Amino acid sequence: MPVRLQPAKNLLPVPGIRLASTSAGIYARSRPDLALIEFGQDAAVSAVFTRNSFAAAPVIVAKRHLVNNSHRYCLINAGNANAATGESGIQAALTSCSKLAELAGCSVEMVLPFSTGVIGQDLPVEKITNSIPTLLAGLSENNWNQCAETIITTDTVTKGVSRQLELDGCTVTVTGIAKGSGMIRPDMATMLAYIATDAAVDKKILQRILDNAVNRSFNRICVDGDMSTNDACLLIATGKAKHNLITDSKDANLEKLQTVINEVCEFLATAIVRDGEGATKFITINIKNGQSVQECLDVAYAIATSPLVKTAFFASDPNWGRILAAIGRGGISELDTSQVSVYLNNCRIVHNGARDKDYTEEAGQQVMKAEEIAMKVDLSRGEADATVWTCDFSYEYVKINADYRS
């Protein structure tokens, strides 16, 4: 059960984008597992990928194809990550792309492949290529919900959101979908995300918009601290909206669009945490008054990845000593612990590095019972701050990850 998160619904079509999905039989059981996103070859595409050295074959191929300036398709399968599959994995990804290119009448470089699922198994290429005609025949502007459903793996709900804004009097739509639940950590969380808009944006500006948005969303979440081999986040701007093309970083429309893309990315990123494997609590960790954003992040992730802190949240136990222990190993070399304060919601638990005199165990327990908890750590040594989202660590987490594959 995700923490206060409903399945994606009413996702708005984005002019210039068509989608399709089908059941190619990659999973043993029948479920949709292959999706296609189509866009005009004049659409601008920007992307961010995992930094894992064991990047999957589709990540390697998609990066190569992105060097091109013209793209038309994202081909996405669930059920198999095509990761740690060596040169034959690369060939498998390329074969899938070639087949689509052949049938769609475009070059192979115009196809970007993506995979998610179990690592280390050969991609069932024939199942994919056999399903491509079905995908092409099924393309529709209205298939966002189906695609959101197709790309999920251990997720318990689909993740998607739409927003609209006005640019030069034109209504512009932004719709995004994502998958992710486990193997989630800072440097591009383990996930796939596809965000599309009909806004007209120069490609370089689009990449900057995506980088900005990702750095405050997908790069700020943590479920288990593990980093995927297959992470990818795409932002596609079809340019179908009639406002003036955004080419200048000072364009007033840029800020408006950035704000909405940020919102969409934050929604999707936090949705991944809310649906984190076994999650029963959604925790916002805000570190303030650090000397740098990096040191704030280091402390935030020390807390967010601490199994002891996460199990205490699961138990609704205000065991704040574990929070202090995590802060203390956060890598700040000259931390004056006597200046540190810790709040759970508005309850100040730690003041001057020790238990707040007015704090009572009852007050702490009251806060910890909630499904959503905001933790604030004041380092009192600077002006930087950073926010990270995480979830708790439950029996269910162990069950999910001990049973996955079997």
Added chain:
Amino acid sequence: MPVRLQPAKNLLPVPGIRLASTSAGIYARSRPDLALIEFGQDAAVSAVFTRNSFAAAPVIVAKRHLVNNSHRYCLINAGNANAATGESGIQAALTSCSKLAELAGCSVEMVLPFSTGVIGQDLPVEKITNSIPTLLAGLSENNWNQCAETIITTDTVTKGVSRQLELDGCTVTVTGIAKGSGMIRPDMATMLAYIATDAAVDKKILQRILDNAVNRSFNRICVDGDMSTNDACLLIATGKAKHNLITDSKDANLEKLQTVINEVCEFLATAIVRDGEGATKFITINIKNGQSVQECLDVAYAIATSPLVKTAFFASDPNWGRILAAIGRGGISELDTSQVSVYLNNCRIVHNGARDKDYTEEAGQQVMKAEEIAMKVDLSRGEADATVWTCDFSYEYVKINADYRS
């Protein structure tokens, strides 16, 4: 249930060391919770402490007192960490030391305090000071087992070992005890360890022996990746043995003694992992042919702290993709993944960065069923290597840490 580990027994007395323990009532239930170790003031003492910024009050006080060259007592309580207790915590530790000093007729700096247990609660000083006469009256050379029992918290068994060696024809004894089960991570694992020998060693040499031993034992273990506020490891050399004092780093006796101290520390460190919270498997991770020991350690700890890897071990599931994903986020910037091999015991699972052609799932499962598993990762890029010990992640881990305190 620890993984193939018996409770400490038959611990040998160390000439020059006397010990005592009692139930001071720090725990609500009746159990021994206060221990005393006494040694002659001419004994050499060396120590290693946690690097956590939120070092506990006893750590701060013990470090101060260690600046002195002469010590006589370790006063150790379980049930309360006296950490994150601010200035009053320091006073509490000092009051305990003063009372002992007064009754034993020594200076307060001759007493080294240690605490382990829940963080953030005031130390019940009176319970401790009231029990000191009992401790002093109960001192005996034969109380190692009782002390091993007194210092444990979430440990399920006591941890201790004795070894003997010959130096210049004299029999020398080394006996060590330790506690630790959770909040265990590289930079001084979360633990207390007391190792004593009647060898005669100059203090500076003794510190070097301890640093060497700790770097290949207590600094190479990981249960949950959390770092304690209270870690401490002491090595005491009473000098009662009649061999020549070891003052020179080229002394032939030094190597002999170092080897035995290494053995004792490795036994105690791996005992902590074997008794890791909820552990059902004991895993040795050896990273070889890296460019530096540090990069080998980075990769080893990425694997050892990965909840996905640890839950796969719990499930006896050879889900080696998770191992590769952890290696890939281990921080090596230019890792040629096509050179990486992974072995579980003698079974080569990954060769040239992908599944070994001869590997079968059955073979992997066979290895994973065992209680002890050796993982070897060959990075094929240098000549350095490092070994780390860890355990799996089970339902029981979550249970222990969700229930602790309540």
